[in-house]
Amino acid sequence: MGRIMDFRHQISSPGSLSSLTADALLLVLAGEAIDAALDAKLASPIQDAVAVEDLKLKAGRCLYLHRVPGVKAPRVVAAAMGGSGVKAFKAAVLQGLNQLKGMGAQHVAVALVGGAELDEQHAEAVVTAAADATYLYRHTKPSAPQPSKLAKLTLVCSKGQAKAVQAGLVRGQAVSAGVTLARDLANRPGNHCTPTYLAEQAKKLGKAYELKVDVLDRKELEKLGMGAFLAVAQGSHEPPRFIVARYNGAAKTEAPVVLVGKGITFDTGGISIKPAAEMDEMKFDMGGAASVLGTLRAVAELKPKLNLVVIVPTCENMPDGRAIKPGDVVTSMSGQTIEILNTDAEGRLILCDALTYAERFKPSVVVDVATLTGACVVALGNINTGLFSPDDALAGELLAAGQAALDPAWRMPLDEEYAEGLKSNFADMGNVGGRAGGAITAALFLKKFTAKYRWAHLDVAGTAWKSGAAKGSTGRPVALLTHFVLSQAG
Ligand code: BES
Ligand code: MN
Ligand code: ZN
Numbered sequence: 001m002g003r004i005m006d007f008r009h010q011i012s013s014p015g016s017l018s019s020l021t022a023d024a025l026l027l028v029l030a031g032e033a034i035d036a037a038l039d040a041k042l043a044s045p046i047q048d049a050v051a052v053e054d055l056k057l058k059a060g061r062c063l064y065l066h067r068v069p070g071v072k073a074p075r076v077v078a079a080a081m082g083g084s085g086v087k088a089f090k091a092a093v094l095q096g097l098n099q100l101k102g103m104g105a106q107h108v109a110v111a112l113v114g115g116a117e118l119d120e121q122h123a124e125a126v127v128t129a130a131a132d133a134t135y136l137y138r139h140t141k142p143s144a145p146q147p148s149k150l151a152k153l154t155l156v157c158s159k160g161q162a163k164a165v166q167a168g169l170v171r172g173q174a175v176s177a178g179v180t181l182a183r184d185l186a187n188r189p190g191n192h193c194t195p196t197y198l199a200e201q202a203k204k205l206g207k208a209y210e211l212k213v214d215v216l217d218r219k220e221l222e223k224l225g226m227g228a229f230l231a232v233a234q235g236s237h238e239p240p241r242f243i244v245a246r247y248n249g250a251a252k253t254e255a256p257v258v259l260v261g262k263g264i265t266f267d268t269g270g271i272s273i274k275p276a277a278e279m280d281e282m283k284f285d286m287g288g289a290a291s292v293l294g295t296l297r298a299v300a301e302l303k304p305k306l307n308l309v310v311i312v313p314t315c316e317n318m319p320d321g322r323a324i325k326p327g328d329v330v331t332s333m334s335g336q337t338i339e340i341l342n343t344d345a346e347g348r349l350i351l352c353d354a355l356t357y358a359e360r361f362k363p364s365v366v367v368d369v370a371t372l373t374g375a376c377v378v379a380l381g382n383i384n385t386g387l388f389s390p391d392d393a394l395a396g397e398l399l400a401a402g403q404a405a406l407d408p409a410w411r412m413p414l415d416e417e418y419a420e421g422l423k424s425n426f427a428d429m430g431n432v433g434g435r436a437g438g439a440i441t442a443a444l445f446l447k448k449f450t451a452k453y454r455w456a457h458l459d460v461a462g463t464a465w466k467s468g469a470a471k472g473s474t475g476r477p478v479a480l481l482t483h484f485v486l487s488q489a490g
Contacts (some may be wrong), residue, residue, distance in 0.1 A: 006152040007127055007173060009165040013158065014113050015039050017071075022154060023105035024075035026096040028089060030115025032057060037114040041070035046078050058082040062095045075105055084115060087406055090125035097133040101148040111156035118157040120168035125406065126155060127172025128479065131180060137187045137472060174301040175405070175482050179475030181205075182287075182294030186465065186473035190266035190283040195314040198263055198286065199241040202293060202312070206245060209300035216242035226313075226353040228332040232346045233315035235270055235323025240315035242354070245293070247300050247308040249489075255364035256307035257488050258453075259296075259481065260354045262347045262370035263289030263314030270317050270343030271325050284473060285347070287464030288369035289314055294478040295485060302482075304489040309361050313350040317343070329427045333357065334449055339427035347372045348431060348445045355449040364488065365394060365454045368446065369477065370461075375438025376412075377462040384410035385463045385477050388443035389456035398456055398484055405479035409458065412440060419444040 010020070017025060018041040027042070034050070035043040045065055049055040055063040059082030067074050079096035081088045093110060100108060110126050112118050134148040157165045185193060185201060199215040206213030221230055221242055233240035243263075246256075264285035268274060274282065289312040296310045324330070328340045330349075333356040338349065347370050358366050376386040385402070387409040389395040395411050402409040418440045421433030429448065433441030443457045463476045 007169045009123070009155045009157050009162055009169065010109070011159050011162055012156045014111050014156065017111055017156065018042055019072055020109050020156070022073045022109035023107045024077065024100050024103070024109070025071070025073040026093065026100065026108055026110045027076065027078045027113050028092045028096070028110065029057060029078055029080045029113050030084065033114050041068065042076065055080065059088060059091060060095060062092070062099055064099055073109065075100065075103065081115070086121045086125050089122055090129050090406060093126050093129040094133055097130055097150070101133050101150050104149060106149045107152040107154065108150060109154040109156060117161050118155060118165055119161060120164040120171070121404065123155055123165040123168025124172035124175065126153060127169055128176050128179070131176035135180060135183060137184070139184065139188060140192065171302065174298040175479050177301055178294035178298030178478040178482060181297050182290040182475040182478050183473040185290040185293065186284050186287050190316070193283070193286065194238045194265055195241040195263065195316070196239065198265065198289060198312065198314050199243050202243045202245050205293060205297055209247075209297070211296070211300060212246040212248070214244045216244070224333055224357070225331070226333045226357075227330045228338055228349040229313050229315070229353040231324045231328070231330040231340065232270075232317055232349050235320040236316035236318040238265070238316045240313070243310070243312040243314065245296055245310045247296060249303055250305050250307050254307050256309045256361050257485055258309045258311065258358045258361055258363040258366045259292040260311045260351060260358060260366065260368040261289035261292035262286065262351055262368070262372065263312045264317055264347060264350065265314060267317045267344070267346065268319060270323050270346060271319050272342045272344040273319055274344060278467065281465065281467060281471070284465040285371050286314060287371045287460055287473060290473065291369050291460065291464070291476065291478050291481065294475060295481040298478060298482040299485050302486065304486050306485070306489040308485060309358075309363070311354050311358060313354045315350065317346040332449070336429065336448065337427040339424040339430045341430045342432045345431045345442070348442055351446055352449045355446060359452045363453050366450065367398070367456045367458065367481070367484070369458045369481070371464050372459045373439045373442045373461055375442075376459040379412070379439055380410055380462055382462045382466070384408050385480070386439055386459035387411045387456065388414050388440070388459070390414055390447065391454050391456065394454050394456050397487060398458075398480070401484035401487060402477070402480040405483040407477050407479035409477070409480060412443070414440065414443055414447065416444070
């Protein structure tokens, strides 16, 4: 679940909603002037509820009405936006759908009442909100609740907006398909979601969407000289995999967008072992990999005219008799040597070789995505993804994509002065740069491998999953990345 298979728009006006056929009407209230926008059969019970303060026109408030006389749909939910903009709209839709999802309604019609006209972004937001509201992880939990019956969405819009709304619905569906894939991959436990499993899933995606998917094994990685990636992989009995998946939507001569995702299927820290508390959450350390594969799925569904390459280095980070030790020096594919001062800073070690490998595609741009540092969680919490790039224009494009997709990022600095701590007496660089500015030094480490192309780095350590009672993958930043990739077409 997590995908609405049937979604469409219907041309109608809020003034005639009582005759609309659906199992439920979800009215998103943008303004205070309810009676001006709705017909009386719907307006009067809602107005009445507002008058007696059963419904406050504030964000997060909603009202359920059952079998309103004269209204064809048996269920009505009025959800207050308490603000304007697509973000507030999506939050209200989510409120309303959370109210409806456990009920019998299969078909929900959504209308925006009293605000701006529904546009493409609103439509996308409704579909992604529905996917969010109905997502359920069941693969290793047979006792999970039954999936929601919600399966069909209709958006009420004016004739002039029909085309834009339909386009938004299609994009929302593709983004949701990508987010759902990313969530499913990342939620699976480390003993199920191994590097081998990730590679198989990439192959499966390739079959479903006619993509070229290559999977390199240890021998081939040795030949390529990926000494940094292999150093991390050597401590685990799970064989490493290097996934290269390609979507071709433009001429072969067109430089591709390249996405690189960190695929640590479990991060114990290695010999620099992590404390026990919350270590289970390190199964999500392949969230970057999951998100680039999810983005590939979304892009493959939308078929834009561009080329996309997705690269995933994937392995486990384990302590073992064969594991790397603090002080070990390895040679990366780029030829630069690295002193591994902390085996828990493994993400940058697998990514640096993938970034060097990316050069062969002569990319128009490379974006890597990684649950890279606890320091990024300290800096930005769980709201914004950390964005790092020496390229102002590229940073702007990614920030804009995040805003449009309601999957926000915040730009962090990348001054070379921060890189002082990465110096080593025994290698070209160390793999850690001290506690201060840890997310920045990690990004500066990666930057040393990206001289040949335009590059940005997304640190999703705070945004790829949720902890606590809602523990689980978020599928971020699939929405941001999908918007970004689409923006690179033509
Ligand atoms: N996967 C972790 C980063 C992480 C930690 C993400 C906690 C989310 C929550 C990464 O491999 C790591 O261990 N980073 C170290 C780097 C340090 C040793 C320089 C960290 O952040 O502590
Ligand atoms: Mn680590
Ligand atoms: Zn890690």
